[in-house]
Amino acid sequence: MSVYTLIERQQLSEFLNTYDVGSLVDFEGISAGIENTNYFVDTEKGRFVLTIFEHHCHQELGYFLDIMAFMAEHQIPTAHPKADLEGHYLKTLAGKPAALVERLKGKTLDHPNQEQCEVMAQALAKFHLAGMQFDRYRANDRDLNWAQAVIEQIKDLMSADDQVLAGNELAFQATVDWTGLPQSVIHADLFTDNAMFEGSVLTGIIDLYYACHGACLYDLAVMVNDWCRNSDNCIDFDKLSGVLAAYQRVRPLTEVEHSTWNAALRMASFRFWLSRLKDKLIPREGEMTMIKDPAVFRDVLVFHRKNR
Incomplete structure (x- = not known):
């Protein structure tokens, strides 16, 4: 924006x-x-x-x-x-x-509290259930093929450590089978700045311009990585527990989703680390331009790789 x-x-x-x-x-x-x-x-x-x-x-x-x-x-x-x-x-x-x-009422959140995180999780589950009835299709254009292409584009500008991390994560994600997971329309970018609140009331989900058909679990992971993230870029397990419970009151996760959860968290952080890193290394010109810190989601990715 x-x-x-x-x-x-x-x-x-x-x-x-x-x-x-x-x-x-x-x-x-x-x-x-x-x-x-x-x-x-x-x-x-x-x-x-x-x-x-x-x-x-x-x-x-x-x-x-x-x-x-x-x-x-x-x-x-x-x-x-x-x-x-x-x-x-x-x-x-x-x-x-x-x-x-x-233009919706309310404002976006910088630091959502526990209740706001749970409200958002329930709304996301309802979004997924409704999206299963949407009869149009768009593939995810930020998938593993996109990740591989971005790495190839920026690898000569990346640090040696980042090259190793990106290569290792790409190899791991290539082993993950997403085909058996429940699919729907997903937001694919549900950060705190893409939801409007008045107190604990969700007034609107905005910026659906990455929406596509994909795994509901991946969408939940994108949300968790931002909404449940601490200032040190680790995950707040109390918020995470509340979010998962709230989401599952509307749409319970399947057994396969439970077993794929860590991979989804890693893929979600991997995707946003790479996109931010590309924007930093190959910036686009704009009259008013915000380049977000790629280190945030590098840290989140490392956290999930250590906490499986």
Whole structure:
């Protein structure tokens, strides 16, 4: 959610004229995150988030926006995309795909408490159950093939220790069989900055632009690695225990999922370590750009490799 594409007020006003949202009042760029350009947009009729997509094509963006609408319409708190006057969610702005979605109440969390972690876990289980009924498919584009390609791209820029760790983890993950695990639509990026809360009430799950079809267990592992992580990048076992219990009150894990849990935690940390490391070693230019520390998820990966 860095700002890579700058837009002018008149340009945005003309874009908003194709919606029933009233005239533009104010807008500002959002610096948090790293993938797309995002703006807060206030109009006479509401508050919205405008996303300009920097990497995705129109075809796959329809999938993301349909998921957001599907989940919102199945009582999963999600930002519903706004349709234009012709009923379209996806538009073009500054020559790039763009979408306007409702701006949810509440705020993201830096340090979620035990109750908020458990609320999020239950909502994620409901998200997975609902997603099993979603009839469209998108493969995970951050899988092991992606990891191998990233390592190849940045290996000459990596430290010797990082090269060894990445190679060892890649070899381990290649032995993991994910085919027998329950599958659904997964968020695939459910960090604390992608959920809105008012106190202990979850008001919305946001930023579904990595959503895909995948193992529910992997999605839970992505959530745990961020929501249950201590300041020293180890996992808080009290939070972890509460999250697993809360999730399973909605969707109990299978025996195979229990046996694959450590591998899922490792794959989730491996994926975000590599993506952050790539962004650090090969940075992209943006007007307001946030590069997140790859060492965080390197530490989490090492923790899970030692605590099986």
